[in-house]
Amino acid sequence: MKLNTKSRYAVMALADMSKFPLNNPVSLRDISLRQSISLLYLEQIFFRLKKNDIVKSVRGTNGGYVLKRDPKNIKLSEIFKALDQRVKTVGCKKESKKGCNGKSAKCITHELWDELEIYINNFFENKKLSDLLSTEERIN
Amino acid sequence: MKLNTKSRYAVMALADMSKFPLNNPVSLRDISLRQSISLLYLEQIFFRLKKNDIVKSVRGTNGGYVLKRDPKNIKLSEIFKALDQRVKTVGCKKESKKGCNGKSAKCITHELWDELEIYINNFFENKKLSDLLSTEERIN
DNA sequence: AAATACTTGACTATTTTAGTCGGGTATATA
DNA sequence: TATATACCCGACTAAAATAGTCAAGTATTT
Ligand code: FES
Ligand code: FES
Numbered sequence: 001m002k003l004n005t006k007s008r009y010a011v012m013a014l015a016d017m018s019k020f021p022l023n024n025p026v027s028l029r030d031i032s033l034r035q036s037i038s039l040l041y042l043e044q045i046f047f048r049l050k051k052n053d054i055v056k057s058v059r060g061t062n063g064g065y066v067l068k069r070d071p072k073n074i075k076l077s078e079i080f081k082a083l084d085q086r087v088k089t090v091g092c093k094k095e096s097k098k099g100c101n102g103k104s105a106k107c108i109t110h111e112l113w114d115e116l117e118i119y120i121n122n123f124f125e126n127k128k129l130s131d132l133l134s135t136e137e138r139i140n
Numbered sequence: 141m142k143l144n145t146k147s148r149y150a151v152m153a154l155a156d157m158s159k160f161p162l163n164n165p166v167s168l169r170d171i172s173l174r175q176s177i178s179l180l181y182l183e184q185i186f187f188r189l190k191k192n193d194i195v196k197s198v199r200g201t202n203g204g205y206v207l208k209r210d211p212k213n214i215k216l217s218e219i220f221k222a223l224d225q226r227v228k229t230v231g232c233k234k235e236s237k238k239g240c241n242g243k244s245a246k247c248i249t250h251e252l253w254d255e256l257e258i259y260i261n262n263f264f265e266n267k268k269l270s271d272l273l274s275t276e277e278r279i280n
Numbered sequence: 281a282a283a284t285a286c287t288t289g290a291c292t293a294t295t296t297t298a299g300t301c302g303g304g305t306a307t308a309t310a
Numbered sequence: 311t312a313t314a315t316a317c318c319c320g321a322c323t324a325a326a327a328t329a330g331t332c333a334a335g336t337a338t339t340t
Contacts, residue, residue, distance in 0.1 A: 001141050003229040012249045036241035060307025061315045089143040101176035109152045119263050200338025201284045
């Protein structure tokens with residue numbers, strides 16, 4: 001099980017942003033420099049974040065991205081979802097009645113993996129962007 | 141985050157085995173047929189399981205593999221470890237003081253991913269092979 | 281002797297990941 | 311109004327990981 005860079009960078013970038021005053025646009029260039037993430041990659045990531053109502057953009061000079069909501073109200077699960085990054089533990093299609101090998105029934109371990117998936121999703125569901133900030137930053 | 145087939149098949153195969161009397165060798169051919177997993181792939185998986193003291197082998201006709209311990213005492217974490225399949229959520233090297241981009245310090249999200257890794261490993265640590273068997277099978 | 285079943289390293293096709301590229305458009309400021 | 315800044319967005323690609331397969335065995339039972 002591995003977490004991919006897209007999700008990791010997305011959370012990293014958003015955490016970086018949330019250190020600044022809410023209405024102050026933060027440019028991807030700055031995030032790129034501070035967090036050492038490729039600017040072009042960030043653009044791809046933020047395109048998705050914007051489409052999914054997590055950030056909004058301000059174009060032109062001194063523009064950048066702004067969090068659309070308070071970090072307290074942004075769950076990690078939303079960020080993952082925005083990037084199409086879901087937890088996948090089973091080999092079968094959820095909707096289908098068939099098992100992971102196309103056979104008739106769900107396999108003997110299906111329930112276990114389902115449980116694991118719910119367990120992991122639970123982590124993301126209960127974590128908010130604000131949880132990443134240290135006490136001093138949170139006061140700001 | 142995705143679970144790979146190696147781990148999934150390993151648990152599936154071991155769960156299949158644990159339905160049979162403990163001292164009765166179960167051949168990979170049978171598991172392959174019952175669970176629709178490639179025999180050659182299973183061989184690769186069981187090679188590792190054997191090396192890691194989870195199963196032992198019985199060669200020759202009517203041979204097969206036998207669980208080395210009671211399913212009650214086989215943790216999923218051991219199975220994963222046997223297959224070199226570890227949970228990896230961070231971008232940096234654990235030992236190193238450096239961050240995930242080779243920069244000086246650990247990044248702002250490092251603690252979060254560490255927490256996630258511990259959280260997931262915890263699931264595997266607390267699950268045993270016996271937990272996969274239904275009540276009737278457990279009596280057996 | 282023959283069949284069964286494990287042994288073990290190497291190899292390969294496919295898929296996924298981690299980005300890059302290119303050619304835009306909108307806005308602020310000098 | 312020219313220019314620089316910064317977002318916009320689809321398409322592309324190299325590299326790594328995954329999911330197996332292949333080959334050439336060895337040990338044991340019947
Ligand atoms: S994981 Fe769903 S049937 Fe195997
Ligand atoms: S995840 Fe460890 S430094 Fe970024």
